[in-house]
Amino acid sequence: MMIHPDQRYLDGLLKNDTRLVQEIYERFAGKIKYYILQNQGTEDDAADIFQESIIDVYNQAKYKDLQLTCPFEPFFLLVCKRKWLNEIKKRGRQPVTKKLDDLYDVGEDVFAAAEQVVQEEAQTGLFLAQFERLGDKCKEILRSTLTGEAQEKIAETLGVTYGYLRKKKSECMATLLSYIQAQKI
Structure with a gap:
């Protein structure tokens, strides 16, 4: 070896x-x-x-x-x-x-x-590389929601509505997953 x-x-x-x-x-x-x-x-x-x-x-x-x-x-x-x-x-x-x-x-x-x-x-490493491809707003939202803090409070801190935060988080995650899947093919 x-x-x-x-x-x-x-x-x-x-x-x-x-x-x-x-x-x-x-x-x-x-x-x-x-x-x-x-x-x-x-x-x-x-x-x-x-x-x-x-x-x-x-x-x-x-x-x-x-x-x-x-x-x-x-x-x-x-x-x-x-x-x-x-x-x-x-x-x-x-x-x-x-x-x-x-x-x-x-x-x-x-x-x-x-x-x-x-x-x-x-x-x-693949996840982090694809995460860096996201826009600044997506990165900010995903980082914030990964802290475990209540999403209502995160929405307030970011100056957006709770509904917008949830929708945007979902869109950002979908984009990130599509980036990752494209790299695995």
Whole structure:
């Protein structure tokens, strides 16, 4: 198998390259924090899981000669998620029905899951690229409605009627979906 260019992250951890370690924190800490907060955790839990996962990945690279054949991000996110699921199981908050292997048993399932994350990121990229094609008013309406705020309040903030907002949102979504479908053909 070919080594992925993201192997540089593992090399950076092994060499204690502060620039690469900082990049890992900047790129991934927010995603881990969000995941853990959404799954019964606290900010402290997120910080602990993130730090422990970095140490686990470092140990894998140093003592088990871990070589990345997939992007670092989905691999690292999966390590953090598995570690958090094991923590939840230990705390007894939620039964985990699937037996989770230890990090040291990194198998094909990890790489398959990492590949799925890569595909999801590609879909997100497609969505964002097509979103940018929309007009400014459509982008503003869709961004506003995605915040979860009441649509009546959004309509008031945008200076439009509630009925107009709903109709325009529907039209904008239809346009966006048509852009996305045209790219998938």
